[in-house]
Amino acid sequence: MSAFPTALSYRQPAWKRLPPERRVLVGVLVVVMILASAALVYLTGGIKYVYSHSMYLAILLGAFAYGMPGGLVTALAGGLLLGPWMPVDTLSGEMQQPVNWLLRLGMFLLVGGLAGAGVQRLTERARQLAWVAYHDPATGLPGRAWLEEALRGDPALAVVVLRLENLDELNNTFGVGVADELIRQAGERLRERLPQSTGVFQKEGNKLALTLPDRLVGEEPALVSLAAAALRAPFLLQEVPVHVTAHAGLARVELAGEDPLLRLRRAGIAAYQAHTELRDLHIYTPSMDSAARETQALLGELGPALEQGELRLHYQPKVRLATGAVEGAEALLRWQHPRVGLVPPGRFIGHAEQTTLINPITHWVIEAALRQLAEWRRAGLDMGVAVNLSTRNFSDPELAGHIHRMLEATGVPGGCLELEVTESAMMLNPDRAAAILSELGDTRVTISIDDFGTGYSSLAYLDRLPAACIKVDQSFVQRVETDNGAREIVRAAAAMAHAMGMEVVAEGVENARVLDLVTELGCDLAQGFHLCRPLPAPECRSWMEQPRGFPAAVPQPA
Template identity: 40%
Template structure:
C-alpha cells in the first residue's frame, strides 16, 4: 500500500518535476505535491499547507536553493530539505549542507532519491519526538503533572514578578494558601487514586472561581497556592474566599461516591505583611494554621499570633526529640534487575512514628529540618541506620547496596564526605555499599559546591544517582561532569508511558542517554507487568515500584529478600 507524502518541489521544469513524482511513486509513495520556482510562490505554499519534504533544484532562473533554504528557516518549520540538481560542484554541495540542506542528489543518479527520502523522514520524526519530549520536560519543571496547574517553583517565580509590579505601582497583592481538611483520611480510607482524582477536581473548581489574571498552583500534597495580583482593598479578600468556598461546597463525585470537601485558607498581603515571596508564603502558612486550629474557613495573617510560626517550632522540637528518642523508622524498597529479576539494591525511605499523629511522611517534616541545622543529624541517622541494615543483609549472603536520599542542604554541606566516611568505617562495609541519591533541583542551587561534594564522595567510593531525572531543569553538560553511576527515570514518566507517547519517548531518551554515558538506568513507579516488559524492551537496567514491593519495614524486607533472591528472581 502506497504511503501518502506531501512534497513541495522547488523546480522550474515541469518535466523534471514529473520525473521526481514518478520516482516517488515507484518507491512506494503516493505524493501530493506543488511546484514552485519563485520566492513569492514558495512563501505562499509554506504558509497555506503542511509539507513532509522539500525537493529543490540547485539553480533556477529566478530562484536558488540557498534562497529556498532561507525562506524555509524563516518560516520556522523543520522540514527535510533535499537538493536534487543536474550538476553541483563539491564546494557548492558542502556550502548547501552547511546552510541547512539535509542531502543532495544528482538528477543523473535518482536511485538515491528514495533511500534519502526515507532516511530524512525518519530523522524528522525523531527530531519532532525530541522536541516534544524536551517541551514536556520543560513543562514538568514548572507544572504539576497531576492537575496541570503551575507547581511551587513556577508559583514562587510568578510571585516575585507580581510583587515587583505591585510594589512599583503601589498596589496590594494577596497570596492565599489552602489545604484540604482530612485529606489524609480520604487517602488512607479510599486509596491514593481516589485522592488524586479529588485533587484534580478541586484544582478545576479553584481555577474556575478566580479571574484569568489570578494564579492557582498546586504546591505539593493537598496544598494549593493562589496569587491575586490586584486587590483593591483588604476587604475584597472576603469576597474571594466566599467564591472559593462556594466553589467547593457542592460534593465532588468520584467513582459515583459524593465527597464533601472542606478547606482551610491562610491569607497574607503585600506589602502589609511582607514584601518578598518567601515572607508572604511563611505568613500565609501561619494564617492557614490559625484558620485550621480555630475552625474558620480562612484567616488573615496577624503578627501578634505569630511569634515565629508556632506550628513549625512545635514540630521542630518534636522532631529533635524523635531523632534522640527512637521514633524514626526506615522503610526499604528494592531495586530489581529487569533481566534477572533479582534485587540488586534497595532504597531507604524515612518515616516518623509519631506517638500521637501516627506515621508521619517525610514531606511533612523534611522541609522543616532542611531549613534548620537539624537536617544534618537526620541525614547522619538515616545513613548510619541504612548501612547497619545493609551489613545484616550482606552477612546473610545478599550482595546489595543501599541508597539514601540527600536533601539539598546536605548536598552542599562541606563536612558531609568526612561524616559519611566515618559512618562507612563504623559499619564495616566498603564505601561501594552506599549510594546517595540527589535531585537535579538540589544540584542547581549551587552547582560548583554540588560538584565538589559529589566528586569527594566519588573518591571515597560512594555511588551517586540522579533521582527524579527529567523533572528538573539542570544542564546536561553539567551533569556529565558529575561522577554519576545511575540515573532514575521519574515515576511520572513511567506511570504514563503505556498510554502517553511523549512519556514513552522521554523514557526511551533517558535510557539511551544512560547507555551513552555508561550509567545504569532505574525506572521508578513500575506498577504492572506490561510496564516492566516495555522498559525491558527499551533496554532499561533496573526498576522499582509496587509491582515488586512497596516500601516496607526492615523485617518484612528481609523476608521478601529471602523469597526473591533465594530463588530464580522476582515473580508475581
C-alpha cells in the same frame, strides 16, 4: 473581572471613577458655574469689580474633572463670556479695551492649562501608585491586595492556590530574577489557557492564586487539571527549557456570609498538603486545619525525636528488569512518634531541609542504613543501599568525613553505598557538589540523579559529575500507559544515560503494564508498589529472600 485587567484601568482617583451619568452632571455644573460667574459680573456692575475672579472656580472644576482639555475649554468659554461683550461698567456702558479681555483670556487659559496638566500628572501618579499597590512589581501580575479585594467584591468565588516548586534553586542557578520571569510566564500561560472569567494573581513568593466564579462550581478539578497541564510544558529561560512542578489546593465556599479571606488561607493549607503528599491537587476539608496545627507541633518535637531514637528506616527494593534480581534497596525515613504513630516523611522532611537539623538527620540515616546493609551482607544478601541527600547536605562540611567513618566502622564496601541527589540539589551548587563527591572518590561510593526530568540539568554538569545512574521521576513513569510524551521522555532519558555509561531506574512502577513498558523503553532497574512497598528491615529481608517469578507481578506483602 477579567483575568488580567490592564494596569492603568484598574485603579483611578475617586473623581475619575464616577459613573457616566455623574460625569455628565459635573459637566452641567461647570457650565452653570461659567454662566453664573458671567451673570454675577454683569449684575454687580461689570468687569471693574472683583467678581470676575469667580470664573477661576469654574475653570478649576473643569480642569479637576476633565484634565487639561476640560481646563482649557472652560477657560476659553469663561474668557469669551467676560470678553468684548462684557462692559467695564454697566452703568456708564464703557466697554473693555481688546488688550484687557485678551490678557484675561490668556490668564484663564494659562490657569486652566496648568491646572489640567497638574491634575493629569496627579492622575497618572495615582495610577502608578495603585499599580504598585495592586501588582507584584517583579512579575507584573495582579498581587495579593487585588486578590483580597476581588474576594471581598464577590464572596461566591472559589480559590485555588498553586505552589511552584524549586524557584530558589532557579535563582541560585541562573541568577536573581529568573524565578520572577518564570512566574510571569506561568501567569501569562494560565491567562491564555483558562476561561476568561478566571482571575490569575500572584499570592506571594512562589504561589499563584486563581479565582473561579460560582457558575463553575463542580468544574474546579477539571480547571486545575487544565492549569497543571499548562504549567507542565517547559518554560524557556535564558534559552534553557525548564520544567516546574506545581501543587494545587482548592477551597470552595463553605457557608454563605463567611469571610472570603478564610478561603484564601484554606486554599493555601490544601496546597501545602498537596505539596507534602506529592499530589497534584488537594481539596480543603475542615480536618486540614487540625492537621496543619498538628504538623507545626510535630516539627517542634523533631529534634528531640532524633535524640530519643524515634526515627526509623523502611526499605524499598530495586529490581533488575532483565533478571528479577534484587540489586539494592532505597532507605526511606519514617518517624515513629509515641503519640501520633508512624509519621510519613512528607510531614517533616521538607521543614527539616529548611534548617540545619537536616544534617544530623542525614548522618543518622547514613549510619543506620550502612549498619543494616552490613547485617544483610553478613546474611548472604549481595546488594547495596541508597540514601537520599538534600540540597542543604551539600553545605555540610562534615558529610564526606562522616561517610568515610561509617564505611570503615561497618566494613561495607564503598561501592555498595549509593547517594541519591536531585537535579535541583546538583544544579544549585554544582561545583560544591563535585568537590564533595571528589572527596568521596577513594571510597567508590556511587551517585545517582534522583527525580530525573523534573529539574533543569545541564548536560555539561551531568558529564562532570561521577553519576552512575539516573532515576526517571515517577511523574513520567506513571503516565507511560496513557501519555506518548511521557513515554518518549523515558525513552530519551534511557538512551542518553546509556550513551553516557549510566544505568536507568524507573521509580513509581505501580502495575504490570507499566513494568512491561519501562522495560521496553530501555530502563535497567525498577522500584515501586507493584514490586514491593517500603518495608521495615525484617519484612524487607523476608521479601528479598523469597523466590519469585519475573517479570510477572510480585505478590504484595501484608
